[in-house]
Amino acid sequence: MNDWLVLIVIYTALFISSPLIAVLHELGHAFAYLILTKPNKIDIYIGSYGNKKNNIAFKLGKLHFYIKKSFPFIKGIGLCHSSKQEPSYINEIIILLAGPLFTVVAACIPFIIILNTGANLLVLTSCYIFLGFSVLSLINNLIPKDINKKYKVYLANDGKQILFALNLRQAFPIYLEAAEHYKNKKFEKAAISLKLVLEKAHKTSDDILRLIIFTSIETKQYDDAHFYLTELENKFKLSTNDLLMKATLLSLTQRNNEAITTYNEVLKKDKNNILALNNIGAALLEKEEYFVARHAFEKAIKLDPDFYAPIGNLGHLEILEGNLETGKKLVNQCLSVNENASDAYKVLGIYYLKIKDINQATINFNKAKELDNDIDLSKYEDELKALNEEVV
Template identity: 25%
Template sequence: MEYPPAIVPVLVMLLVTRPLTVLLHELGHAVPALLFSRGPVTIYIGSFEETHQSKSVKLGRLTCWFRRNPLQWWWGLCEADCGSMSVARQVIYVMGGALVSLFFALLMLYLLLSASLPMPLLIFCTLLFTSALFDILFNFNPFLKRTQAGQTYYSDGRTLIQLLRLKQSAKTYHQALQYYRDKQYESAATLFERLLKRGWTNEETYRLAGTAWLFCRRYPKVIQIYMALCDKCPLNADDWYCLGMAHLNLNQPEEAQYFLEQSLALQPDNPYTLNALGYLFTTLEAFESALPWLNKAIELDNNYSYAWNNRGYARMKTGQLEQGLADVQHAIQLDRENSYAWRNLGIYYLLKQEPEKAREWLLKSREMAADTPLINELLQQCDTKTA
């Protein structure tokens, strides 16, 4: 098939103009990214993060990858570290490409309308204008693209919508933080979870939501939050600890031990995890096994009331009644709001066969926290022994 002679130069011009406007569009993203972040910025011309059939050009922190086949230079991608940018700066970063394309399109339109251009230049400017206009319209369309490798990329329009939603959610985030600081954990957790559903999915929000639900003793919620976080990033020692405590309180000892050991592998000298493992063994009535963990927790943090209290309980159950009582009394001195310690004081008097005195301290524990484990069963034992 033969083409008319005029079409050949037009096709050549198209092969030049399209890559040029794509490159300008991606540079419009890259320049704000270089200004607003300290990490590397990468541009891909003709691919989405594919480098195996490309050549690179490096300029400082900016790297440009070009497909070897120029016929594929019809689209592009800019990648930068947005985590270090504020939402407002991310908006500028996303808008940068469209603004450069708009400026270039307007410049070409001005030349077309105000200048008497020779025909080749007229065609060239028209193609540049059309290509730049296409970049604006195409990228502002809120869509997502999935590659054959399973990766997902959002158009500028869709990214911008998400960022504007995040901007609107900033007030909610600060309100949730205030609730958290004020120990209004249920209100905080509810707002944090609402933000996650809206797309405010940074790691810190997951962790704040998870720990807030843990304080509320909503253990299935804790597991749900941290399992979702696990899909985003590797869990740290505190994350494993929270998962362990959730399973421990759901009476799932095998799962609890696994998660607590994962936490300890990352942070061997964490007194909270050591105490949790000691407490786990007391729930399994393996009191001798609990003591080494609790001893180490106290060694690392001599003012940790719960570790003193749990060791006191374990000592009582291994026949060391007076040593156990001393530990529990010390736990109360460290934290008079520790309902477990008052409960264990009642247990001491039950073991001493003094149910009336035991009942006094058990009732005090229940007044502090009605859901303190074993409290109602222990009160029933007092009633039986008194009768």
């Protein structure tokens, strides 16, 4: 037999095994959803974890496929998302198991047939390779772990989600209720439900703690956020995202120096973390350390030119340094990306205050207050009042 032919067959089998396993894996989840949950729509992503950009999209009945275009081959990753939540933790576990098990079963059937029909050695070799990868995929998916962070998503694999469902089995319906509130940005209701879930869970869940911390920050219940953050820190190793959340909480509670230290911890782990760069720049701006703040904002903008926050913050810095028109231009650029950026209107108010345009300063400060009732304008309101008195 030609050695080159053998090599070509082996490399071809290796080449297609990964994306094929991803397709079968997600189909396994989808079929289980169709049988147990009966949703109206199931989204199946191949080659990404939910990215709808640059995809080949098509549908087969209730199955909507999004296959990521990539060269030279489709990545062996995927995601299956149902339009209807599964209310039973037992069914949820079955759905999670269906993905890796369906892949192995799908690999075993042709292998058994070919093994018993005396097929060509090359065909048998291809089946061995595919079956071997399917078994490895099964093991890899059932050992609990987080999804690799290089994909910029924070998901758990099937094994970790199975453990999560088992841990919350007494509170699974309450968790689904909390998830629905969270999805609809009803953070106060979500926080109440999540605290009840934590009480009923068989052991403390790091994922539930993270959700409670986030919802507590969103509802400005900072004491609760600190309490649960301390519990998370004592019981689990903080991830980069956890550190970022901790630093944000420290900033919001006026512990600027601690916040800067924590943002630096984030940047040591991920030097291109855009949120950390923007937030540490904002904290340094408060301390009037303009040179370092500028570097942080400019790097964040370079990494993501469409991220409005560092553009507005850089505009604020320019205005504070006396470059008024440059600053105003940047703030207007920020508002062209996000017209509801309350801090940007605050900075415009500062700009108009500096050029002594009382009317426009008042309009922009009022707009900032309208968008965020908790925004601190006291310093500038006093200055505006004094300017009004001068005019009178």
